[in-house]
Amino acid sequence: MDDSAQRKRILDAALDKLNRYGIRRVTMDDLARELRISKKTLYVHFPHKEALVRACVERLAAEVIPELQKALQARIPVREKLGWMSQTLSVMRRSVSTELLSDLQREYPQLWDEIAKKRRAVLVGFEKFFVDAAKSGELRPEIHPQVALRVLMAIIENVMVPDVFAAGEFSHAQAAETIATLLENGMLQQPTRRRSPTKRK
DSSP, X not given: OOHHHHHHHHHHHHHHHHHHHOSTTOOHHXXXXXXXXXXXXXXXXXXXXXXXXXXXXXXXXXXXXXXXHHHHHSSSOHHHHHHHXXXXXXXXXXXXXXXXXXXXXXXXXXXXXXXXXXXXXXXXXXXXXXXXXXXXXXXXXXXXXXXXXXXXXXXXXXXXXXXXXXTTSSOXXXXXXXXXXXXXXXXXXXXXXXXXXXXXX
């Protein structure tokens, strides 16, 4: 097995274990034993646990962030953009457990801060989303694009965080679905239905 295939195999197994058990309860020994490889082989790819966790996080970010950015920049109706982004985020919801996020924030605060910066960079891209929606008439006329952006950022920063999910009042998926519904039904114009032509007698 070549190095890239071996690295992918390690990351696949690590992500699965980290999601099921959290960061604190998974050791490098556990991972090497499950993969039936020596710790020496594991350390060739990842010299310590933080390097492994960072690689897992970077892999998830590489799967989601570029896709979100493509959706935000696409020249398509904003409702289609929203659907594209919701579909992309559903991948993240399936790939990241609340326990993993909580442990990440506690055990590796520097890495968590890096993730928060990347998340804010994506959110800033929503300014174009709201401006485009206003120009196309898809944003409700009483909604100001910059205010909408700040409201969205405040919601994300105060809801989509591990401490909130740890309270157990709602899941990550329920929070994401609620935010998407608020965006679509609270800020965007409802699509007009065409009346069916009346038959002449």
